[in-house]
Every structure is written in structure tokens, then in C-alpha cells.
Amino acid sequence: MSLLALSDVSKRFGGVNALADVSFAVEPGDVLGIIGPNGAGKTTLLNCISGLYHLDRGDIRWESASIRGLAPHRIARLGIGRTFQIVRPFPSMTVRENTAMGALFGRPGARLQPGAALSEADTVLDVVGLGEKRHYPVLRLTVPDRKRLEVARALAMRPRLLLLDEVMAGLNQVEIEQALEMVRRVRDSGVTIVLIEHVMKVIVGVCKRALVLNFGRILVEGPPADVLKDRRVIEAYLGQRYAREQERKET
Amino acid sequence: MIAREDRLPPRLRRSIFAVTMVALAYVILAPLTSIDAAQQAGLPLLTDKVWFRIVTTVLMFVVLASAWNIVGGLTGYASFGNIAFFGLGAYTVGALVANRGWPFGLALLVAPIVPALFALVIGLPLLRLRGHYFAVATLGVGVATGEVVNNVGPLGASTGLFLPIVRSDLLFFYLMLAAAGLAVLTTWVILRTRFGYGLLAIRENEEAAAVIGVNTNFYKVAAFCIAAALSGIAGGIFAQWNSFINQELVFAVSDNVQMILMAVLGGAGTALGPVAGAVVLELIIQTLAGGGSGSVYSQIGLGILLAVCVIFIPRGVIDFFGGRSKLSLRYFRQTLRETSA
Amino acid sequence: MSQFIQQVILGLLLGGVYVAVALGFSLVWGILNIVNLAHGALVIVGAYVTWALFTRWHVDPFLSLPVDALVLFVIGYALQRGVINRLIRAPLLFTFLLTFGLNLVIVSLLLLIFTADFRSVTTTYSGSGLELGNVIIPYIRVGGLAVALVLAGILWAILNRTRIGAAILAVGADRDAAQLVGVDLRHIYALTFAIGAAFAGVAGGIISTFQSITPTAGDPYTLQAFAVVILGGLGRVSATVAGGLAFGLIEVLGQSAPWLGSGYANAIAFVVLVVVLVVRPRGLLGRLA
Numbered sequence: 118m119s120l121l122a123l124s125d126v127s128k129r130f131g132g133v134n135a136l137a138d139v140s141f142a143v144e145p146g147d148v149l150g151i152i153g154p155n156g157a158g159k160t161t162l163l164n165c166i167s168g169l170y171h172l173d174r175g176d177i178r179w180e181s182a183s184i185r186g187l188a189p190h191r192i193a194r195l196g197i198g199r200t201f202q203i204v205r206p207f208p209s210m211t212v213r214e215n216t217a218m219g220a221l222f223g224r225p226g227a228r229l230q231p232g233a234a235l236s237e238a239d240t241v242l243d244v245v246g247l248g249e250k251r252h253y254p255v256l257r258l259t260v261p262d263r264k265r266l267e268v269a270r271a272l273a274m275r276p277r278l279l280l281l282d283e284v285m286a287g288l289n290q291v292e293i294e295q296a297l298e299m300v301r302r303v304r305d306s307g308v309t310i311v312l313i314e315h316v317m318k319v320i321v322g323v324c325k326r327a328l329v330l331n332f333g334r335i336l337v338e339g340p341p342a343d344v345l346k347d348r349r350v351i352e353a354y355l356g357q358r359y360a361r362e363q364e365r366k367e368t
Numbered sequence: 369m370i371a372r373e374d375r376l377p378p379r380l381r382r383s384i385f386a387v388t389m390v391a392l393a394y395v396i397l398a399p400l401t402s403i404d405a406a407q408q409a410g411l412p413l414l415t416d417k418v419w420f421r422i423v424t425t426v427l428m429f430v431v432l433a434s435a436w437n438i439v440g441g442l443t444g445y446a447s448f449g450n451i452a453f454f455g456l457g458a459y460t461v462g463a464l465v466a467n468r469g470w471p472f473g474l475a476l477l478v479a480p481i482v483p484a485l486f487a488l489v490i491g492l493p494l495l496r497l498r499g500h501y502f503a504v505a506t507l508g509v510g511v512a513t514g515e516v517v518n519n520v521g522p523l524g525a526s527t528g529l530f531l532p533i534v535r536s537d538l539l540f541f542y543l544m545l546a547a548a549g550l551a552v553l554t555t556w557v558i559l560r561t562r563f564g565y566g567l568l569a570i571r572e573n574e575e576a577a578a579v580i581g582v583n584t585n586f587y588k589v590a591a592f593c594i595a596a597a598l599s600g601i602a603g604g605i606f607a608q609w610n611s612f613i614n615q616e617l618v619f620a621v622s623d624n625v626q627m628i629l630m631a632v633l634g635g636a637g638t639a640l641g642p643v644a645g646a647v648v649l650e651l652i653i654q655t656l657a658g659g660g661s662g663s664v665y666s667q668i669g670l671g672i673l674l675a676v677c678v679i680f681i682p683r684g685v686i687d688f689f690g691g692r693s694k695l696s697l698r699y700f701r702q703t704l705r706e707t708s709a
Numbered sequence: 710m711s712q713f714i715q716q717v718i719l720g721l722l723l724g725g726v727y728v729a730v731a732l733g734f735s736l737v738w739g740i741l742n743i744v745n746l747a748h749g750a751l752v753i754v755g756a757y758v759t760w761a762l763f764t765r766w767h768v769d770p771f772l773s774l775p776v777d778a779l780v781l782f783v784i785g786y787a788l789q790r791g792v793i794n795r796l797i798r799a800p801l802l803f804t805f806l807l808t809f810g811l812n813l814v815i816v817s818l819l820l821l822i823f824t825a826d827f828r829s830v831t832t833t834y835s836g837s838g839l840e841l842g843n844v845i846i847p848y849i850r851v852g853g854l855a856v857a858l859v860l861a862g863i864l865w866a867i868l869n870r871t872r873i874g875a876a877i878l879a880v881g882a883d884r885d886a887a888q889l890v891g892v893d894l895r896h897i898y899a900l901t902f903a904i905g906a907a908f909a910g911v912a913g914g915i916i917s918t919f920q921s922i923t924p925t926a927g928d929p930y931t932l933q934a935f936a937v938v939i940l941g942g943l944g945r946v947s948a949t950v951a952g953g954l955a956f957g958l959i960e961v962l963g964q965s966a967p968w969l970g971s972g973y974a975n976a977i978a979f980v981v982l983v984v985v986l987v988v989r990p991r992g993l994l995g996r997l998a
Contacts, residue, residue: 168579190580190581192579205576206572207569209568209572218565218577221565222577222581223581271580274581446801496987501939503801505979505986508983511979512978516973516976628806664821667814667817668814670810671812671817672814673810674810678799678803678806678810679792707797707799708794708796
């Protein structure tokens with residue numbers, strides 16, 4: 118039984134098909150990468166899974182129970198955590214408090230009190246590497262640290278599935294390595310991960326499988342190395358001419 | 369705009385604490401000098417009719433500002449219609465006492481319930497709106513509710529409702545004091561519980577709050593109902609205290625603006641901010657009024673005060689106590705630069 | 710049946726008033742993102758200007774409309790440039806409180822100058838109208854509707870056919886980008902508000918012809934302007950026209966319902982507001998946000 122299964126998911130905005138007939142499954146322990154050109158529908162997909170958007174068609178199942186139409190907070194409590202592409206911290210709270218919020222509200226089957234949530238936050242902050250900055254106000258953090266905070270807050274929920282939206286965007290090479298390490302630690306702790314990324318190094322470095330979206334549809338699915346060499350994928354990103362030239366070079 | 373009271377520097381905190389305790393003791397005990405027994409024992413009379421009227425009004429606004437703060441300051445939904453809850457509370461007591469002959473005490477117990485139910489019913493559709501839309505929709509509620517009440521015969525229509533007069537400055541003072549205490553205590557408790565954190569999260573980033581598991585709809589409506597109940601109690605007390613209520617008195621939108629200004633001026637988002645704001649502002653207003661709070665000059669004064677405060681002190685007076693900003697010309701210039709065209 | 714037709718016509722004529730009132734309000738909201746709680750007060754100032762001209766120098770109210778526009782234009786420009794501009798980047802709540810404060814000040818000043826006595830402007834043609842069978846169409850109301858439609862046309866022309874209008878639209882769309890291409894933000898803000906105020910003044914002049922005015926008479930118009938903009942939609946002149954006419958119809962037909970009376974004007978506005986916001990947030994003709 119898959120942890121998460123999407124079947125024929127479709128979402129329109131006005132006249133635009135943001136997502137069309139998207140179907141795939143995520144098994145426990147997977148690290149699934151979702152890639153695709155800008156506007157392909159990747160973030161829309163995450164928003165649909167986490168309940169911020171309503172599906173026009175199709176179904177999403179969490180361990181064989183449908184979660185279509187559930188309110189976002191219910192989906193969160195089932196054990197699905199997510200980060201946002203443009204980070205959304207709680208500005209008036211410290212790093213520790215922000216993280217604790219995840220533990221306070223997002224734990225499946227548990228209602229923590231503030232004190233317990235704060236202790237939980239301390240543990241999580243060490244995992245993501247923000248332990249020393251726990252009492253910083255959010256506004257004092259650098260961008261990479263704010264992204265880590267997003268992840269920390271989601272992790273504090275003790276999710277079974279973690280949706281990461283372009284966690285690596287805007288990071289330099291060193292920071293990407295550190296973030297990769299963090300993602301590997303999370304994976305090793307037993308959390309299933311679905312991540313949207315543009316940085317191919319990450320997809321190859323940590324994902325077991327990759328899925329390519331283009332114009333709201335799945336183009337290709339498979340092991341990262343194969344997917345990235347697929348002609349259709351190259352065409353989607355870089356255009357037909359480039360793809361043809363690449364092919365000619367290889368033969 | 370939002371300050372946290374636990375950021376007060378320790379020495380300042382202690383002196384403010386001391387001053388406040390003394391002032392509080394005075395306010396609570398001084399009225400007792402007006403009891404016959406105290407007079408006969410030769411105690412100096414520390415209070416008079418005017419004192420009672422002013423302080424009771426201040427306390428009433430402490431309740432209203434604190435209640436507004438729960439929805440506007442903590443949750444971030446600036447409501448311009450909270451006055452409707454005050455009015456409904458007043459009319460609940462008014463109708464029960466004047467029309468049905470209920471004893472005041474019993475009627476007062478019902479006073480928070482009617483507004484809270486009303487808040488539940490309109491909260492569900494209205495709290496889905498944000499920003500401008502929510503503000504004006506709630507403005508509409510305040511105005512429309514008053515209008516409806518003004519047209520309903522059994523509620524006195526445009527004449528208003530007259531309650532049997534109960535002459536006891538002392539009673540209403542202590543009642544309002546209790547209500548104020550309840551309002552502040554409620555806010556203080558909320559800020560320390562899971563519920564409070566949820567409200568803050570909604571204020572800071574509602575979508576993020578939703579995806580980490582906060583049931584935003586439930587929390588928003590709950591905050592709305594709590595604010596309604598507290599405002600209703602104040603209204604109920606006012607009805608009997610004043611012995612007369614009508615649309616103009618208890619559904620005045622300018623009162624709603626006053627409570628917002630008090631909460632914002634004092635420091636929205638804290639438990640004591642609205643208290644400070646209510647005390648300071650109401651005393652200023654009473655001084656400007658010099659007699660009736662409806663006088664034209666006091667309205668002009670209030671309007672200008674409003675404009676000045678909002679332009680120059682957007683983060684509330686508590687900002688100065690937080691150690692983050694010093695009361696200085698530079699602060700004002702910086703604020704202006706941040707918000708000007 | 711003719712009763713119904715009479716109601717519909719009256720509704721449309723009333724709608725004209727609402728169009729006039731809402732045009733300025735909608736402009737300021739759409740471009741400056743300011744919901745001006747003092748809008749009603751500005752309308753009433755216009756009404757008083759017309760009344761003053763009528764009582765002192767016997768100027769026909771419809772001829773005094775340009776004067777209303779001018780006076781309110783100046784007041785509006787000064788207000789925006791001097792006061793409201795200070796808060797334009799501040800959170801919504803503050804502009805609300807500020808405009809509410811302005812409303813208090815303006816209304817209080819009017820009370821001081823004109824007292825609370827009701828004033829009216831009654832011309833020789835005030836009571837008469839066109840009679841078509843059983844239906845009566847009052848002249849002043851027709852005049853009001855005509856002026857409103859002309860105003861709408863003027864606003865459309867300003868926004869879509871002049872350079873200033875282009876600048877205004879640019880500022881409304883993206884203030885930073887507008888600045889980058891050389892638009893003087895503060896001046897355009899002030900100009901926009903001034904135009905909005907001018908329109909409010911003209912609306913006030915129209916209102917003085919059929920309603921007795923007192924300083925607080927403007928307050929209901931603010932809420933109604935809001936309802937009209939919500940109903941019609943933000944973003945286009947035609948939307949405000951549609952919203953105003955529709956709102957006039959709703960009010961007249963609503964008030965003729967047996968259990969409602971004229972005291973429910975605000976309540977009706979509010980109910981319309983909430984229903985539209987919940988059911989169709991972008992209004993009749995508005996653009997999808």
C-alpha cells in the first residue's frame with residue numbers, strides 16, 4: 118500500500134490547466150524528486166496535496182484513504198508536512214518558537230502543550246543545524262537559515278511525509294552541500310520525502326526516483342540519471358533544437 | 369505594530385510594576401471611602417460622582433479594548449463592528465429587565481450569551497474575508513445591527529429602552545472593575561496557551577498556520593465569540609448603569625474606533641497594552657469633553673488625535689518599553705519614512 | 710404593474726446617485742488601495758457648497774456642480790498630499806483609522822460652521838416631473854442620473870485617453886515600476902485623491918437637490934459606496950456604473966417589501982455586501998483579482 122497515491126489529479130485556473138491527469142505513487146521511505154520548467158505546475162501540485170487548493174478532478178489517497186477536500190490542518194495532522202518556496206515564518210516569534218509551532222499543532226494523534234513543544238523544538242533544531250541560533254528573532258536569520266527554519270518547523274510535526282518546495286533555491290555550492298546533508302539526515306530518520314528542485318545535483322544526489330512535469334502533465338518518471346538524459350526532458354527545458362543537437366553529438 | 373511584553377528591561381519593569389500596583393490599590397480601595405460606614409468613621413472622601421463616572425467609563429473601555437485586542441491584536445483581524453456585541457449585550461439586559469421584569473443580576477448572566485451566539489453566526493461567513501473586506505464588512509455589521517435594533521418596536525425602537533433606576537455608583541464601579549479584570553485575565557491566559565499561539569500564528573501567516581495543523585476557522589470564530597461575550601458583559605453592565613439605552617448610545621461606531629485606537633496605541637497583541645491605551649486615551653477624551661463626551665470639540669480632538677497617533681506611533685506606546693525604540697524625534701522621523709509615499 | 714415600473718424607474722434614478730457617489734470612492738480604492746471612510750463627509754461638503762451658492766446667490770444647483778468639483782478637488786489634493794500620503798505604505802488598519810479620524814474632523818467642522826439644522830435646496834422644478842401614464846419621473850432625479858453618467862464618461866476618458874490618466878493607472882498597477890519610468894508618485898497620489906474628492910463633491914451637489922442635508926448625512930453614503938463597489942467590482946468604470954444602478958434597484962425594491970422600511974438603508978447595504986462577498990467576490994463586472 119502506497120503512502121501517498123495521486124490519480125488523475127487535475128486543476129484549472131481560469132482557462133489554464135495547471136495540472137492535468139497527474140498520477141503517481143509514493144512508497145514509504147521514498148525520496149521522490151519533482152522537476153520541470155518554471156510554470157510546469159510543481160508548486161500547484163504541492164498545494165493540492167497539502168489541501169490549500171481544491172482539485173477539479175482526480176483523487177489523492179493517503180494510505181488508501183482519500184484526502185481530497187480535507188482542510189489543510191487535517192492533512193497536516195495526518196502526518197504530511199511541507200515547506201514553502203518563499204519562506205513563511207512567523208516574524209514575531211523566535212527560531213525556537215517557530216519550530217515549536219510545528220510540534221504544538223502538527224503532531225498526529227497528540228496535543229502538545231507549549232512547554233513540551235519547546236523541548237521538542239530544541240531537538241529538531243539540532244538536526245537542521247540551527248541549534249545555536251535558537252533564540253534569534255526570525256528577522257535576524259540569513260536566507261539559507263530561514264529555509265532551514267521552514268524545514269525545522271515541518272519536522273517538528275514528526276511528519277511521515279515531508280514536501281519540500283525548492284529548499285535549495287538561492288543557496289551557494291557550500292550551502293547546497295550542507296542542505297543535502299540535512300535532507301539525507303531527514304531521510305535516514307525514516308521520513309518519506311517529496312522534493313521540488315531546480316538544482317539537478319540534488320536530484321541526482323539524494324533522490325531514488327524523479328518525476329518530470331511539463332505544462333501540468335507528467336512527462337517522464339524513473340531513476341534520476343535516466344530521466345535527466347531523456348530527450349523529452351531536455352527538449353522541455355532547453356528546446357527542440359538543443360535536444361536535436363545533443364542527440365547528433367552522441368551519435 | 370505588535371510588541372511582546374516579556375521584552376521589558378528589568379529595572380524599568382520593576383518601577384512600572386510598583387507604580388501600577390499603587391495606582392491599582394488606590395483605584396480599588398478609594399471607592400470604599402464613600403460607603404456610609406467609612407464616612408461615619410471619619411475617613412476622607414476620596415471619590416465623588418464625577419470620579420466614579422470617569423473611572424467606570426475607563427474600565428468599560430478596558431473591557432472593550434481588551435476584547436477587540438483578542439480578535440484584532442492577537443489574531444490580526446481588525447474588526448470595525450465589535451460595538452455590535454456591546455450593543456447586543458446592552459439590549460439583552462435592557463429588554464430582559466425593562467420588558468420582562470428580570471432582576472438585573474440574572475439578566476447580566478445572559479448578557480454575554482446573545483452576542484456570542486451572534487458572533488458565531490456572522491463569524492462563519494465574515495472571517496473568511498481579509499483586510500479591507502473584513503474591516504468594512506464588520507463595519508457594516510456594527511451599523512446594520514444598530515439600525516435593525518432602532519426599528520424594532522419591542523426594543524424601544526428609536527425611543528430607546530428605559531430601565532428602573534438603580535442608584536449605586538459603587539456597585540457599577542466594582543462590576544465594571546470585575547469585568548475589566550476578567551477581560552485582562554482572559555487575554556493573559558490565552559497568550560500562554562496553545563490557543564493563543566494558534567491565534568498569533570494566524571495573524572503572522574495564516575496559510576503557514578493551516579499547513580502546520582492549526583484549525584484556522586475554528587480558532588478565528590472562537591476568538592470572535594470570546595471577544596463578543598466580553599463586550600456583551602460590558603454592554604449589559606452599561607445598560608443598567610445608565611438606566612437608558614438607544615442606538616446612538618450603544619451602537620456608536622466611533623466607540624469602536626476608540627477601542628481600536630486604545631488597543632493599538634497601548635500595544636496590540638499584549639495583555640496589558642489595551643489597558644494602558646484605554647486609561648490614557650479615555651482620560652484624554654474625558655478631559656477634552658469637559659462635560660459631555662459628544663461635544664463637537666471633543667470629536668475634533670479625537671479625530672486629530674487619531675490621525676496623529678496613527679501616523680506617528682503605529683507600533684503602540686509599549687514599543688518604547690520594549691527597549692526597541694526610544695521616544696525621540698528620530699523615532700518619529702523613521703516611522704514617517706517607513707510609511708510615507 | 711405600473712407600480713412596479715415606477716419602482717424600477719425610481720431604482721435606476723436612485724442608482725444614478727449611487728454611481729456618482731461611488732465613482733470617486735472606487736477610483737481611490739482601486740488606485741491608492743485606500744478605503745476612504747471620510748468619503749461620505751466629502752460628499753456632504755459638496756452638498757453644502759451647492760446649498761451655500763443656492764441660498765446666497767441663487768445659483769441653480771446643477772450649475773454649481775463644477776464649483777463643487779473645484780472646491781473638493783483642492784481640499785482633496787491638500788488632504789492627500791499633506792496627511793494621507795504619510796500613511797500610504799502603512800498597514801491597512803492605519804489608513805482606516807486615519808480616514809475615520811478625518812471623517813470625525815470634517816463632520817465636526819461642518820457642525821460648527823453649519824450647525825446640525827437640516828438644510829435643503831428647493832428649486833422651482835423640484836417637485837415636478839415627467840408623467841408617462843401612471844408613472845412619474847422626477848426631473849431632478851433624471852438630472853442626477855444624467856450627471857452621474859456624464860461623470861462616469863469623464864472618468865473613463867481621463868483614465869483611458871489622457872497622459873495623466875495613464876500615469877494614474879500605472880501607479881495603481883505597480884507603484885515602483887511607475888516611479889522607475891519617472892512618475893511623481895506623491896503628485897499622482899494627490900491628484901487621484903483630488904479627482905475622487907471632486908467627483909464626491911459633484912455627487913453631493915446632486916444629493917442636495919432631493920435630500921435635506923445635515924453634517925452627519927454623509928455617513929450612510931460611505932458604507933453604500935463600499936457596497937456598490939463590491940457589488941459592481943473593482944477595476945473598471947463600467948463596473949461601478951453597473952454596481953450603482955443595481956444597488957439603487959435593490960434598495961428601492963427592497964424597501965417596498967412590506968416588512969422593511971426606509972430606516973433599513975444601512976442594513977440593506979450590509980446584507981448586499983456580505984452576500985456578494987461570500988457568493989461572488991469579484992462582483993458583477995469586476996476583474997478576477
